[in-house]
Amino acid sequence: MSKLERGKLHRTSHKVLILLIATLLSACGASTEPTNNTASDTVPRTPEGHPDFNGVWQALTTASWNIQDHNAQKGVPAGQGIVDGNEIPYQEWAAAQQQENYQNRADLDPLHKCYLPGVPRIMYMPYPFRINQTSELTAITFEYSHAFRWIWTNGTEHPEALEFWMADSRGHWEGDTLVVSVADFNNQTWFDRAGNFHSEEMTLVERYSPMGPNHINYEVTVEDPKVFTRPWTMSTVLYRRLEENVQTLDYECLEFEEPFLPWDEVPVPGMPGPPEQ
């Protein structure tokens, strides 16, 4: 080999070595859950090849106050609705019922009694939640009232003739979209604070589609032959919470009106208390 050729090979092999070291370092640092992945367009994937939704997410919409277009009220921002076509196809009796709900919403909203918000309302309330995704089960743990949803992806069916506040969810993948069938509702929950309601016969189909690594397009089709004249659809975006060390905290609805005995207070006056600090 000539001096020139040896020189070229030397430089090339240096470049390869540097590339190798860089690859090694990035492999060691790889994690399955993206943190500040804003520079990449790549959706993280599970070992099965599905989009990996593990992490903390939150909706950024005022839909939990009103899923349709609305102006601001005191303490409530204005909002563009999330209902396709902005029309909810109520049957005549149901449209009247919704109006009555709206007039009495301060008393009748189930959240006012600290009852569970139901689905889909829990998905677009202004509180974060964590998606905990494994191959057989995705459990969504919500900050609001520590609710959780089981989304079974193991091919099992809904139980029959049961009613749950947070319904029953069974999902499967269609390409990169998680399609979830939601059934077994009760008739106690609302879609929002504006009195939009459903019956126990409601069923939903949710579709979670990645829009890059940090956004999920959340679409839900509502079907309830007892209340609506046809199926209708809502959609909004779920945003990955990207702050470092972000986690869900507590919103314990019940604690705000309950009395408590602080640790350093005695139950009866005159009993000995903690030593002076």
Added chain:
Amino acid sequence: MKHILFALIALSILFIGIAGNNPAFVLGQDSSATDESWEPNRLADGQPDIQGIYINPWVFTIENYTDQEREEFQQAMIEHRGPETGAYDFDWLEQSTTERRADYPYPDNFYGVSKPPSGRIPWQDWAFQKKKYLSHHPYEKREFFDSRIRCLPAGTPRGFFWSFYNGWQILQPPGHVVILYEHNHLYRVIPLDDSPHLGKDINLWMGDSRGRWEGNTLVVDVTNLTDKTWVIGELGGEGIHIGSFHSEDIHVVERFTIVDKDNIDYEVTIEDPNVFTEPWSMKYRVFTRAPKDYVLFEYACHEGNRTMELTFGDTRD
């Protein structure tokens, strides 16, 4: 030069291949087991796989109460609940202990306060007097009531006490252990990283948890609890434990040890210099795998809770 380079490339590809599939290799985790002949499966992130549905069908005595204390408590319960005290006396406890242990194996003498050796929780004097008052006057005021009964979260470790009709589900997404409690749909998310605990001004009803695996033992450090829960429970004849209050400074360290493919044992150390004279520990078998086809259901606690109304006669709900 070429040969050395090719060798280096080949070795690196091999290394990345191994490391990518088994981060335990990279992290150098110890994988020694308590039982030589059995090892749990490992998940992709290196965790021992303990996913599944669990129950806790045993009842046992937590503390070595004296006969006099038991008698005093029994009298207080008769005073409050009438001669048929129901689930709050020791006859009921004995019966359920015998029935349940026949179904599921339980190691001998593996329950209750393990430290200090007296088997008694080391309360400060004033705190013991307060706790005793609460346990003998449980219905006197709404604020004396157990958080669990009010459908508030049970806290940690209280949420792991036996329950004949509730189970737990463990799932392990990458880098986390998530425990779902059937009762009152509580949950705990336990990250297995080096992230710091929350700042001291944030309190969580179930505490803020950070975990790590030491072989087949999950060690969880819990801080940031509220002062609104009790440390130990009052279910099924253990009513004498009513009122085991604590401060926000409580620090809980849990050790979940995988015994075999079905059972997980628990040792928890509790430290709260505001109410106890020293750190103390409890040991018991916390989980056994639920029977096949066992289903956990939604437990909408507050939505159906009439306890407060029936006890205090109010209709605030």
